[in-house]
Amino acid sequence: MKMKLRILALVALLFATAAIADEDLPQTCSWTSIEKDPSLKEMIYDVGDGPKPFQAYVEPPLESFYKGDPPSKTRVVPKFNGLAGKFVNMSNKNLNFYWESAVGGAVHLMRHYKPFSTGGTGTFPGHRFFFSPDNDPDTRVKEFVVGEYPQNYYVYDPYFVEGDPVQTEKNLKANLNKKERKQYDKWRKTLLFNEQYLNFTGRSYLANYLDDGPRKAPSHFMWPADYFGQEHWVVTKETHFDRLPPSDDLDPILITGTKRVLKDGDPRILQEYRVKDEPYMNMTLKVLSVIPRVFEIQNFLSPTEIDHILDLAGGIELHESTTGDVGTDRGSDRTKGLERKTKTRTSKNSWVPREKSPIIDAIYRRAADLTRIDEALLRSRDKDEHPEVPTKRKVCEELQLVHYGPEQEYTAHHDFGHTHIDDNLAGARFATILFYLNEGMEGGHTSFPRYVNGESFHELAVKPEAGKAVLFYSQLPDGNMDDFSQHAAKPIIEGEKWLINLWIWDPVKDTEDE
Structure with missing residues (x-):
């Protein structure tokens, strides 16, 4: 089945219209409808x-x-x-x-x-x-x-x-x-x-x-979630790394703006260290929940990429995780550096910028393809890049590296915040992507305790598996916040859990405007 989907994806890519501009997203996915959401x-x-x-x-x-x-x-x-x-x-x-x-x-x-x-x-x-x-x-x-x-x-x-x-x-x-x-x-x-x-x-x-x-409807694409088990696919040229490049090739990225654009015919960064003879990679999204919209994507990260992230983690100081309460104004800017430590969140975390290494950059680009968002929006841009976007700030946060040890957890919470009544841009977290870096722990599931169904009053519990990604939306198709997107990281009973989070905003306000 996966091979059939991959062939279909390649066919779609080969026959994509040549009239599409470089900055437009190619129609290399199973969902091409531009009709409004039926809900x-x-x-x-x-x-x-x-x-x-x-x-x-x-x-x-x-x-x-x-x-x-x-x-x-x-x-x-x-x-x-x-x-x-x-x-x-x-x-x-x-x-x-x-x-x-x-x-x-x-x-x-x-x-x-x-x-x-x-x-x-x-x-x-x-x-x-x-x-x-x-x-x-x-x-x-x-x-x-x-x-x-x-x-x-x-x-x-x-x-x-x-x-x-x-x-x-x-x-x-x-x-x-x-x-x-x-x-x-x-x-x-x-x-x-x-x-x-x-x-x-x-x-x-x-x-x-x-x-x-x-508030305006989301400007970003939203994957439909019509029924349990529904599958979508999307093709990316950001294929898996299957070998680790030499350390000299993994230095931080220093170039900025349009110099980082990769056109459709360009090779990917460090292409020679990626899976050979596979210029494209298929990502399959499977619907786990309709309300809220939750998808899992198997094998988003390769073992080599996971090893690289965990190797970076060895040189990153982790701090006690905090929540956005005392002294903060969630939604007005990045939520890094929140002040209040709490028993509701007992993990440790740190932040990994996109420019940390070419492999981290590739993960951002792959995530952009997954969400059908131009990768340029996930970094700082030059003035002539997407002038229609009301900010030059990137529409995402740095990757958050999180570690949970025994008995550590993050109780049920929402990822969205609330803006001041004078903020007419009303930026808020739009989507969250979780990337699991290990498996085999007891406990540690990602829980959606209010998912709507006709079978069970128990939570939807997503099991951590190395390389798997989970995508869910904090907003509804009309621009409202989704109360049902409440989720939790269940306590670790035995072992440990490593993951990275990526939060995407819509839209993001410039600090210069405040």
Whole structure:
């Protein structure tokens, strides 16, 4: 079957139209449709500016996940009942955000909130949180008790008076200046849009309503996930390394911009150390989950490439992993260097830039082909490269090298963050690719505890296998964040786990714009 797919891929490559420009992605994959995602349905909304259309994501029926023959006609309620909590400060004051433990009532500072800002955390029904003024944790201006999904929003609005628009307006005029009033009104539109989106789709709208409407649909390609076991294929010229080049050939890459472009007819970097007589490599994506969209790709990395990465790891200092809470503003920039260490994440990690070696560069290029994104977007670019993209920053983070030892884990979390209401670009993590570097450990599965199915209330557990990659999306086809993309690294019972993560953003904001 794989040989047949590879032959089909080569045929597709040979007959690809010559009219395609160098910077365009060649049609060397099994999915060539440019039609809109069938899960997008027209929704008419009104947030005070008159009725407007929006293409909203509506979950497909369960029977389609099983090609019309489901074991049950109803979704199984997962054992895991977590959800994304989105907490909003709709005041012009700086606030601190606390979690109150159910055991002993201890309080834990989670995040600093600027005026009219938002943040999120993975939470559970019954969890208690509160806002307090800066440096005054004893005064609680607003308390929250988390409810059941899809109740994701928890808002502090000191100006709004239920059922009394006249008094609400008086409060706003008395307390907010012109800029603050504009920020407040954008939050009101976000909340109004969320109500209508929730009624139409059954989900909360976890993105923000921007100056020109709802957050844009992803600019990157999204692989369809129509049913369990569905397969797609994509061809890459970034074939496997099967021999390690001499160390002198593995020096860091110093050239930049368009000098790094490889045209279709060019040999790949260090081609002589790759699998001989195989100018192309087929990558098969298999659907593990429809909601969220999760795919596995066997043999993405070769043993030689894994050895090279682990060899690099021997010279890289690993640090205790952290999460994006206290002192951070997730979503505004790279999340490297987050401040808060936590028991929810007990691994160690470091960062490997694309320019670290030609083999690392090849892995980025292969990942670009896998996701059907131009590799130029995964590095710093010259001014004339993709001028339509609103930033010259690369749309991905450095590879994160992660090590888990016995009993270490990363409890269920989301990879996306939340942006300030004034950020009209609203960059967020779009997709995550995990690359497993070893196998044979007990435990250590990658878990998707809320995947939708008609068979089991247990989590979807992906077993680590050396060389395998897992791709999943944090966004929906309409630009909303996918609450069901919540995932976990299960505890290591025996042995150890090595992997690398690649996070892709859509879009990314320049720090110069901030």
